[in-house]
Amino acid sequence: MSTDLARRAKRVAEVAALHADAVDREGRFPAEAVAALKTERLLGLQVPTQYGGEGAGLAQIAEVCCTLGQACSASAMVFAMHHIKLASLVTHGLTSDWHCGLMAKVANEQLLIASSTTEAGIGGDLRNSLCAVEAEGELFNLGKDASVISYGSQSDVILVTARRNPEAPTSDQVLVALMRDQMSLSRTSTWDTLGMRGTCSEGFRLEAKGVPTVQILPKPFAEIAAQSMLASSHLLWSSVWFGIATYAVDRARSFVQGEARRRPGTVPPSALRLAEAASALQAMKATVLGGLRRYEGAQHEPDELSSLGFAVSLNNVKTTSSNMAVDIVQKSLGIVGIAGYRNDTPFSLGRPLRDVMSAPLMIANDRILSNTANLLLVQKGGGQLLSA
Template sequence: MTASVESLPSSTDALATLHRVIDDVIRPQAETVDRSGTFPREGVDALAAAGLLGLASSTEVGGGGQGMRVVADVIERLAAECGSTAMVVLMHHAATAVVEAHGPREVRAAIAAGGHLTTLAFSEFGSRSHFWSPTGTATAAGDDTVRLDARKSWVTAAGEADSYVWSSLPLSPGAGPMTLWLVPADSAGLAVAGDFDGLGLRGNGSRPMTADGLLVPTEAMLATDGAGLDTALTVVLPWFLVLNSAFCLGLADSAVAEAGRHLTGTTLTHTGAALRDAPVARRDFAQLKIRTDALRAFLGDTLTALETGRDDATLRVLQVKALAGETVADVTDGAMRLCGGSAFRRELGLERRFRDSRAARVMAPTTDALHDFVGRVATGLPLLDEANR
């Protein structure tokens, strides 16, 4: 991936820059990306050139130095226009958090400059959505070299990213439950192992990948051997869950806005009344609006909890994606019903948002897993029992 960063946006102009990219590139191509299942390369490159892929990178390496709140706002606005593009950028920022914490300076600088797209490679065929239980192996191959072997089931931007934050069993048995590696995309033995023809997020490139005798230097290890689960829980999980919630909010908010336009702009010829004149329609619309605004408030509180180090920050992070996944599924479904047959036409954009919203419930950690996590934390139990660590 190559890009020339125009200028890294500050917190005050990042959204103005984003709106320009959305207007010029992302919105015009959203329907085509969805219909064809094509990776949104032009949109991703435009975001990179605008400095938005390096938004959270440290200023020390030339990045924007922005926090999670600004990035969440970017993801929300992208999701309102193109879910596939938003998911690619979401996974990039979740992986960037690890690279910023433990990766080499040259890769950090490349991300900051908009010349490097990264992503997470956690889910595996053997453990599915239980990302905390890898089955892929890491074995010493001599001369400070490590061999990685794995079958990854879902990797966003597979074959499109420049690197993968890769999970495996530890290099040394007993070192810990998981180790993370930074795997370059051009590594021999790394391959995309299938296509993606999904219900929604059709352009996000979530495809299986395999590592078959993939060799990386020992220094490709991120953090220490066996510390990957702690890194995943303390670094990756907050970024992923919060940004995923912002993604859901963007979809829900745009669905409510479209439903509102339909109710106010559609008139029944035989009565002369707009759809909004019906009390039942107004009630149903109000319920969608209230649920979306409630999610926005909860997401804002979660970000505040993280920023201020509140005692309930971990609980809020776990709760927010569970809330967001159910909210966006229900709100997009309700918007489809409010708009009736019109919602089934592609040009309204509601059916695309409806399909894209289905991913939140099943994307690891799934809603069911999050409910268990919330129950564990809220009753004083550890997030994962020892069998899963």
């Protein structure tokens, strides 16, 4: 990450950290952190330079996710989810004048993008939809019972999955970009959770009428999911979780160092546990970096991005990093002890622990492992250890 980008990310993280406890306690949107993201022009990072962005790659976005994850998990996750959807526009919208115009607006006006892929009756299976685009000439209508739209009420744009038409099978999907003034959202459920409370992932009935068909992305959603959403979601989420785990290990390190200063000449018993946590954190970092390198090597190769091997590799990054993050934060809590369990000490790890517990659940690791198992049944064997 460039020095300039690192400074901008750090300034946002400082704002996010100031309000993280209030965001968690009140279950509210991290408005201050998102305002800082806009001030620092970080919502348009990925947009190509010809449309007013900075053309940043996924690795740079991941670094920002990690920095924010150390300050406020919810703020980091909002940033990550925004860029996951923006990745779909950048990767698959360049052949559409309308979507290129949308990218320019995102960069110039710092618009916040949300996602509507889950649906009542379908659950978390983003590769199936019940709702459908109902086209009438050059306009369409769309109604969706969206069981979750994270920060839907605060977004400027929502990318929505739907069947191509009412006669299409549930797996024949398109991705539609809807502007705030083109839709209505009626809340159907609230978001009262253990952690990640600031993502405000409420349920809505979404209605859009008379929307121009040019706002439908030209590529089938099956291609978009395989070639951009899979990698960007698994890698950016994992970067957020790495940030949370890093914060926890830093708290544990500070605690053990304090113990050592109080007893000069002795090594605190907890130092061994700290070494284990630091080792696990390093292994998690290697997992995420390996996934980023795999993506960077394949990002201009559509066949590779759609391959079984790539899908298995990125699925493994998500399941591995999410489990490791939980384990690392729990290890750190064990090191700090009651000072980490309490909410009123400098070493408190209650909020990071509750937030990181969401990692194996979004999307559920069991669902991903089931998908990986199906892929392995048809994947050919082979491969070299150092080039896998």
